[in-house]
Amino acid sequence: MLVDFGPFWHGRVIFAARGDQLARFVNEGIREGIVFYKTQKSERGLKAQVKIADFKKLRRAARLTHTRVHILAKYGWPFIALRWWRRKTLIAGILLIGITLAVLSQMVLSIEVKGNKVIPTEQLLQSADNLGLKTWVWQKNVDTRKIAEALVEEFPDVAWVGIDNQGTQININVKEKIRPIVQTERGNLVASKTGIIQELMVIQGTPLVHEGETVKAGQVLIEAPVNLDNPSAQPKPGVVSKPNPTLPHAIPAAKGFARARVWYSAEGKVPLTEDKIEESGRSAKGWGIKIGNRVIMVTTPESPFPQVTKEVKIYAYTFGRNWHLPVEILSIDYKELETVHLERTKAEAQQIAEKEAKAELQSRISPGASIIEETVRVLASSGEVERVRVETETYEDLAVYPNP
Secondary structure: OHHHHHHHHHOEEEEEEEOOOHHHHHHHHHHOOOOOEEEEEEOOEEEEEEEHHHHOOHHHHHHHHOOEEEEEEEEOHHHHHHHHHHOHHHHHHHHHHHHHHHHHOOEEOEEEEEOOOOOOHHHHHHHHHHOOOOOOEEHHHOOHHHHHHHHHHHOOOEEEEEEEEEOOEEEEEEEEOOOOOOOOOOEOEEEOOOEEEEEEEEEEOEEOOOOOOEEOOOOEEEEOOOEOOEOOOOOOOOOOOOOOOOOOOOOOEOEEEEEEEEEEEEEEEEEOEEEEEEEEEEEEEEEEEEEOOEEEEOOOOOOOOOOEEEEEEEEEEEEOOOEEEEEEEEEEEEEEEEEEEEEOOHHHHHHHHHHHHHHHHHHHOOOOOEEEEEEEEEEEEEOOEEEEEEEEEEEEEOEEOOOO
16 A cells, blocks of 8 residues: 555656657666656557656656657646645635634534424514523523523423524524413303213203213304393294393303204225335435525535435524525435335225224313213225224213304
């Protein structure tokens, strides 16, 4: 390895010599102490390599033998260093930019708040600044975990804070607390779904249905008391309603519950054979530089896989909120996709179809409902598809106030 590296380190000049006394030219060069490497002779002349210091010595041998010498190539580190030295200003600029980017990449240059709707962004940024999270500080000096915990304690409306480091940009991801919406007890109680009333209890208002009756979604179950502020409630014939002087702005509401039997059904379909596209687990990563709209990939310019999903991340160096460097770092994650052929037995397909149907039913059944009975029916298969229907009977309260 040292022998191969020596010529590159010391440098070589590759030249071609033409003349009628090439043999004497070589002998004169040898007398001068010149060592010729990789000498090749042809009908058009002589081709060889010599060290940089020996090339100047060829002038005397060429003059004595009337030989013309032409440089074909210059090889080695001395020529590269000379070329770089001639462009020392450019090299210095590149090094300066590299050092600047390396230093700036270790600092926080911009902070962005995401996910907040109620809490003002300025308050969150000011609190983060007081806790040490500000621009132009070293990233290693910022304890994101402690700052996130402090922000959660400072703001009562914050449920969770996550601080994400995206290069020189810090993202403060805020999850605000969802305050429960109190259902306004106003107006009539109506049926939320279709069912058969099993138990009806009226606390306030007039019942418009009875036990054992089938009701449809939206049907009025209990009518609110008559009031001038409740025009939806129709007064009884011959009854004069008067507003309550003690509650001039109160709007009466029907109160009670209507427990009923409700039926749900859902169907799942699963083929016996199926081709699915899944991730194989193999991945590759490419890095590049983005200048304006132009992207120069340094590594992995193209996807090494025929089918992939790409995740592109851009790391920008921003200063404040309105200015950023025109040079950005680009990262592309390639994840290989492959087509997987699945073959299922009838029992496996029916089991998956049943699971899908139950999952659909679970999303439709009201929270807190009691399941009375559940029936699973295997339907006649159509070709290569297995079909399963799940029927569920529940016992739940249908009485709800209509949306305003």
